[in-house]
Amino acid sequence: MMHVGDVTETLAAEVGLRSDEEIVRLRQIVRDHAIAQGFSLVDQTKFVTAASELARNTLQYGGGGDARLSKLTNGVRVGLRLRFVDRGPGIADIERALRDGFTSGGGLGLGLGGARRLCDEFEIQSEPGKGTVVSITKWKLR
């Protein structure tokens, strides 16, 4: 358990991301916790979809990594935070990577920016050659 400001963070699950099957598993775990936190159907779907996008980025561009899901409480709010960590090549230009339509692979180029729009908080840190950490948070009023 960790306190930052008034936010209490409790680790709920940890999933390795090394194959497509593990992305499916992560989606199921995230959905189960979103239901348990009382998220609406729309918010469940948004958070699960954002998780799916970032998990695939971690696997495809980061060469695999880990996802840590934690439960948050902050006064009258409850929430979920999902942090993706990889030790891949990193992102040289984060602004450009977040722009819609930009992709260095064969995708639509909407995953990273889309994930940001689907969540309440979005944080990305990346250092070329070291890896990338992306963190997303979704809140719900209790």
Next chain:
Amino acid sequence: MDTPKGAALIEILSRHRDALLTEWLDQHLSIALRRGLTTEAEMREQFRSFLNVFTDALQRSDILDANRPEWEPVRAFLAEMSAHRARQGYTPVETATFVFSLKQPLYVRLRTELDDDPAALSEVSWNVNLLLDSLGLFTTEVFQRSRESIIARQQEELLELSTPVVQLWEGILALPLIGTLDSARTQVVMESLLQKIVETGAGIAIIDITGVPTVDTLVAQHLLKTVAAARLMGADCIISGIRPQIAQTIVHLGVDLTNVTTKSTLADAFTVALQRTGSSVLTPSATA
């Protein structure tokens, strides 16, 4: 086996054969019967056959090493039994116990027979222990392998099962998608749809995603590619089963589906398809 100790082992096995069988059966039967999958007679027969191949291998081998070729018949016997039990739903522990429960009755006999020679007793016990351990572990390995092959087969079956293309009407196809759309399956989906378009000469294909829980950009991209390929073959696609939460998610993601006809239900999509093909379904009115 020609060492005196090995001879003693064979001697014990054949002289106390029936007593050993009964005691061994007592140890293992409670597990086997709890499953309700076998009878005592069947179990006894299985033990008897195992003891036969075991003694046989013992006579032909001078080293108690389960990996030697002389022990191949024993391994084959256990492999068959283990694979059979994997299908029947035994656990790996219960399967390995088949071999391990021979230990106790056998040690009791060894102790009484070699009472006057502690050195021989400890040597034979140790060798028998190693042998039975490796045979027991072998059953677990086979068990694991059979389970894996069952899983692999089921995955292949799922791949086939989950992508049926059905004809709804003259010139109208439907593809109800269910579950996760990972790349391997999408490939199968795309191929079977295009194949069916060729076979039937259909002009309209309805792709229903009611059963797809998450539509992310990869799934959207696969759908758009399928639609584009179908269009190249002269068929128009309608995507149905877009639920409210999926619609909102797609908007936030920024996926552009404006070039594709979409409907919330398969019924709506079917109505549109009927209009486009110039067909209509009439409900006979009460006055007719």
